[in-house]
Amino acid sequence: MAQDSLSCSVTLSPRQGLLRIPLRGIFQGAKVVRGPDWEWGSQDGGEGKPGRVVDIRGWDVETGRSVASVTWADGTTNVYRVGHKGKVDLKCIGEAAGGFYYKEHLPRLGKPAELQRRVSADGQPFQRGDKVKCLLDIDVLRDMEEGHGGWNPRMAEFIGQTGTVHRITDRGDVRVQFNHETRWTFHPGALTKHNSFWVGDVVRVIDDLDTVKQLQAGHGEWTDDMAPALGRIGKVVKVFGDGNLRVAVGGQRWTFSPSCLVAYRPEEDTNLDVAERARENKSSLSVALDKLRAQKSDPEHPGRLVVEAALGNVARALDLLRRHPEQVDTKNQGRTALQVASYLGQVELVRLLLQARAGVDLLDDEGHTALHYAALGNQPEAARMLLSAGCGADALNGARSTALHLAVQRGFLEVVRILCERGCDVNLPDAHANTPLHSAISAGAGANGIVEVLTEVPGINVAAADSQGFTLLHHASLKGHALAVRRILARARQLVDAKKEDGFTALHLAALNNHREVAQILIQEGRCDVNVRNRKLQSPLHLAVQQAHVGLVPLLVDAGCSVDTEDEEGDTALHVALQRHQLLPLVADRAGGDPGPLQLLSRLQASGLPGSSELTVGAAVACFLALEGADVTYSNHRGRSPLDLATESRVLKALQGCAQRFRERQAGGGGSAVPGPRHVLSTPNTVTNLHVAATAGPEAAECLVCSELALLVLFSPCQHRTVCEECARRMKKCIRCQVVINKKLRPDGSEVASATPAPGPPRQLVEELQSRYRQMEERITCPICIDSHIRLVFQCGHGACAPCGAALSACPICRQPIRDRIQIFV
Structure with missing residues (x-):
C-alpha cells in the first residue's frame, strides 16, 4: 500500500543475516482471470478466459501498485483494479516473481511507542522542466487518461517522444509540452523521466535567477557564487544517479538540476513554446539592461552611448553623438543604442539616433533589429518612427520571426495595428510555419482584438497551413476560437470542409475538443458537411461520442449527422457510446450550464427514461441515439451489435425501450418521445448487416431486394422497413427477421395488397426478374x-x-x- 503524506513510520534494525524470501503473486507476467470485484462485462473474452499482466502501477500520485494492465487472449489490453479504492478485479492463477522480502525484518505494527507521525518529504514525482516520455501502449494510456486529462487520439502521435514538464496540476496530473504549441495532460503513472543530457553535451544555464533558485532546491542547492553561470554556455562533465548534472561553466564546476539547463543550439529550443520564449527573451533583456545601468565605465568609453540610452539620459546621449558621431552604432552587451531606446520607448532619443544615421537594420546576437525591440517592448510610437525611417518591416530574427510575430505573441494590440497599417506581411511563416494569425488564435479570446486587426488586412491568406498541416480554420477550430472561425468563414467559406492529411475537417476538430460554439458556427454559418469522415471513416458524431462530449451530440444529430454511419471498424456512434465511458457518472454538474447536456437529458426524461443519477454517460448517449433512430441491431465488422455490447440488464432494457419508442413514433403510434428531426440513415457497407436502416419518415431509401430508391413499406408486427411496395406485394415473411407479415403499410398509412398469382408471368416480368437475379448474383x-x-x-x-x-x-x-x-x- 502506498504511503500518504500523513502515514506513520517505523524505525527498523539492520537486516543483516536475515532470510530472503521470494515474493510471488500478481506481478508482471502473472496469469490471471476475472476476480471477485469484476464488473467489466466480457472484456476478458468470457468468464474463465485467462490474461497476462503486462504492468503494475499506481492509479494516481497517492497510490502505488493499485492497478494492473492485462492483455487478454484476443489481444486487447485494459487496466484493472488490484487494490484501487478497495476493489480487486483479478484473480491469480499463475504466479510471477516480484522481488524479495524479509519476513523476520517486517515490523509489528500497533504499538504506540514504535509509531511516529511524519510528513513525507518526497514531494511530486515530477518537477517543472523535467524531460519525460510516455512508453505505454495506446490502449493502456487511453484507459489511464480517464479522469486525468482525458484521451485524445492525437496523443498517440507523441508516445515515445520526449517532452518537457510544463506544470503539475492541482490534482497531481502532469502537463507536458512537446513542441511550441502542443501540450497534453498525462496521468503521472504514464510517464517516465528521461535524462536528455549526457557527459560531453553542451548546455546553456537558464538566466532567470528566481526560477533557478527554486529548481535547485534539493538538486545541488543554490549559492550566490553560482550567479555568474546564469545564461552561460557550459559542458556536462558528470551525470549523477539522481539525474543531477555536474556542469563546467567558465572554469568553475557546479551541480545543476537538469531543469535549469537547456540544450545549446543556435536556434531557439523547440521544446519551449511561444510564451516560454517570450519570458526568456524578456528576462534576458531585463538582465542586460540592469548590467548596462550598473556600468561605471569611463564617459568616453565607446559603448557609453548604449548606457545612456538604457538610463534614458537624452541630453548626455546627444552630447556623445555630437562629440563621437562615429560611435552611433557601437554595441554594448550585444546591443546598439537604437535597439535599447526602441525597446524602452525613448521616442526623442530614437528620433535623435535616426537623425544621426543609426543603422535601423543592424542585428543583435539573436538576429533582432530595432523594430523587433520596439515590438518586444510594446512601443507603437517607436515602431512607427522606425518604419517611417525605412527599416525592414519584415526582417526575420534567428527564430525566423518578424516584429509582427513578436507583437502578436505578446498580445501588443497597438503595435500589431501599426505594423499592419504600415504594410508588414501578415502571411510570413515563422520557423514552425505559423503565421501571425496562427499565433493570435493560440493566444485565445484575450487576443480577439488582434484577430480582428489581422483578418481585416486585405491581403491575408486565410488558407495558410502550419508545419502540421493545420490551416487557419483548422487551427481556430482546434483551439475553440469562435471569432477567428467566423472571420475566416466570412472570407473563404469554401474552406469549411477542407481536410488535413488525416482526413480531419474543422468540424472534426471542434467535435473532438468539445468546442460547441465553434461547431454551431461551422454548421449554421459555414454550412459544413456534418457527415464528412476522416481517414478512419469517423464522422464528427463518432468523435463527440468517443470523447463523451454530451453537449455536442444533440447539436450534431439535430444538424443531420447520420446516426448509423460506420467507422473503419464497422462501429456506429451507438457502438462507440457503449464501448466507452461506462464508469463515468452523468451527474448534473457535468452540464455546467451548457444547453447541450441539458437538452439531451431533457429529451431522455421526456421519454420516461431514468434520470441523470441512474445513467452513465455512455448509456445516456446510447439511449439518446436510439431515440433518434440509431439501429440497436446494427452489427460491426466483428459481428457485434449495440445490444450485444449492453451487458448491464438495466442499460439493455433502456436501449430496447428507446428503440421501441422510435418505431412507435415512426408508425404514428403516439410514443412519448420528443419529436426530433428527420434523418436519412446510411446504408451499411458490409454484408454483416442484411438490411438498410429504417428511415425516419416517408423519404426515399434503397430497397433491399431491387436496390431501387423508393418509399419503403412498413411491415407489421415487426415494424421493419426494408423493401419497396412492388417487392413487398410478393413477400410473406420479413427478410430481415423472418417474422410472418400481417400487414404491409405505405408511408401514408394505407395497406398494400398482396400480389395474386397470375396464370402465367408476362415475358417482361420474367426478363426483369432474371435481370435482378443476375444483379444479385454479381x-x-x-x-x-x-x-x-x-x-x-x-x-x-x-x-x-x-x-x-x-x-x-x-x-x-x-x-x-x-x-x-x-x-x-x-
Whole structure:
C-alpha cells in the first residue's frame, strides 16, 4: 500500500543475516482471470478466459501498485483494479516473481511507542522542466487518461517522444509540452523521466535567477557564487544517479538540476513554446539592461552611448553623438543604442539616433533589429518612427520571426495595428510555419482584438497551413476560437470542409475538443458537411461520442449527422457510446450550464427514461441515439451489435425501450418521445448487416431486394422497413427477421395488397426478374475469379471467395490494405 503524506513510520534494525524470501503473486507476467470485484462485462473474452499482466502501477500520485494492465487472449489490453479504492478485479492463477522480502525484518505494527507521525518529504514525482516520455501502449494510456486529462487520439502521435514538464496540476496530473504549441495532460503513472543530457553535451544555464533558485532546491542547492553561470554556455562533465548534472561553466564546476539547463543550439529550443520564449527573451533583456545601468565605465568609453540610452539620459546621449558621431552604432552587451531606446520607448532619443544615421537594420546576437525591440517592448510610437525611417518591416530574427510575430505573441494590440497599417506581411511563416494569425488564435479570446486587426488586412491568406498541416480554420477550430472561425468563414467559406492529411475537417476538430460554439458556427454559418469522415471513416458524431462530449451530440444529430454511419471498424456512434465511458457518472454538474447536456437529458426524461443519477454517460448517449433512430441491431465488422455490447440488464432494457419508442413514433403510434428531426440513415457497407436502416419518415431509401430508391413499406408486427411496395406485394415473411407479415403499410398509412398469382408471368416480368437475379448474383460473386461466391469480407466492406481472398494484401476494389477477413456463411 502506498504511503500518504500523513502515514506513520517505523524505525527498523539492520537486516543483516536475515532470510530472503521470494515474493510471488500478481506481478508482471502473472496469469490471471476475472476476480471477485469484476464488473467489466466480457472484456476478458468470457468468464474463465485467462490474461497476462503486462504492468503494475499506481492509479494516481497517492497510490502505488493499485492497478494492473492485462492483455487478454484476443489481444486487447485494459487496466484493472488490484487494490484501487478497495476493489480487486483479478484473480491469480499463475504466479510471477516480484522481488524479495524479509519476513523476520517486517515490523509489528500497533504499538504506540514504535509509531511516529511524519510528513513525507518526497514531494511530486515530477518537477517543472523535467524531460519525460510516455512508453505505454495506446490502449493502456487511453484507459489511464480517464479522469486525468482525458484521451485524445492525437496523443498517440507523441508516445515515445520526449517532452518537457510544463506544470503539475492541482490534482497531481502532469502537463507536458512537446513542441511550441502542443501540450497534453498525462496521468503521472504514464510517464517516465528521461535524462536528455549526457557527459560531453553542451548546455546553456537558464538566466532567470528566481526560477533557478527554486529548481535547485534539493538538486545541488543554490549559492550566490553560482550567479555568474546564469545564461552561460557550459559542458556536462558528470551525470549523477539522481539525474543531477555536474556542469563546467567558465572554469568553475557546479551541480545543476537538469531543469535549469537547456540544450545549446543556435536556434531557439523547440521544446519551449511561444510564451516560454517570450519570458526568456524578456528576462534576458531585463538582465542586460540592469548590467548596462550598473556600468561605471569611463564617459568616453565607446559603448557609453548604449548606457545612456538604457538610463534614458537624452541630453548626455546627444552630447556623445555630437562629440563621437562615429560611435552611433557601437554595441554594448550585444546591443546598439537604437535597439535599447526602441525597446524602452525613448521616442526623442530614437528620433535623435535616426537623425544621426543609426543603422535601423543592424542585428543583435539573436538576429533582432530595432523594430523587433520596439515590438518586444510594446512601443507603437517607436515602431512607427522606425518604419517611417525605412527599416525592414519584415526582417526575420534567428527564430525566423518578424516584429509582427513578436507583437502578436505578446498580445501588443497597438503595435500589431501599426505594423499592419504600415504594410508588414501578415502571411510570413515563422520557423514552425505559423503565421501571425496562427499565433493570435493560440493566444485565445484575450487576443480577439488582434484577430480582428489581422483578418481585416486585405491581403491575408486565410488558407495558410502550419508545419502540421493545420490551416487557419483548422487551427481556430482546434483551439475553440469562435471569432477567428467566423472571420475566416466570412472570407473563404469554401474552406469549411477542407481536410488535413488525416482526413480531419474543422468540424472534426471542434467535435473532438468539445468546442460547441465553434461547431454551431461551422454548421449554421459555414454550412459544413456534418457527415464528412476522416481517414478512419469517423464522422464528427463518432468523435463527440468517443470523447463523451454530451453537449455536442444533440447539436450534431439535430444538424443531420447520420446516426448509423460506420467507422473503419464497422462501429456506429451507438457502438462507440457503449464501448466507452461506462464508469463515468452523468451527474448534473457535468452540464455546467451548457444547453447541450441539458437538452439531451431533457429529451431522455421526456421519454420516461431514468434520470441523470441512474445513467452513465455512455448509456445516456446510447439511449439518446436510439431515440433518434440509431439501429440497436446494427452489427460491426466483428459481428457485434449495440445490444450485444449492453451487458448491464438495466442499460439493455433502456436501449430496447428507446428503440421501441422510435418505431412507435415512426408508425404514428403516439410514443412519448420528443419529436426530433428527420434523418436519412446510411446504408451499411458490409454484408454483416442484411438490411438498410429504417428511415425516419416517408423519404426515399434503397430497397433491399431491387436496390431501387423508393418509399419503403412498413411491415407489421415487426415494424421493419426494408423493401419497396412492388417487392413487398410478393413477400410473406420479413427478410430481415423472418417474422410472418400481417400487414404491409405505405408511408401514408394505407395497406398494400398482396400480389395474386397470375396464370402465367408476362415475358417482361420474367426478363426483369432474371435481370435482378443476375444483379444479385454479381453482388455475391467473387470479383477476382468470377466463379465462386464471396465467402470472405474485408474491413472495407468488399469481399472475395476463400481461395482468392486468402492471397490478397489489398482490396481489389478500393485498394485499402486488408487487416481483417470475416468469414461469412450464406
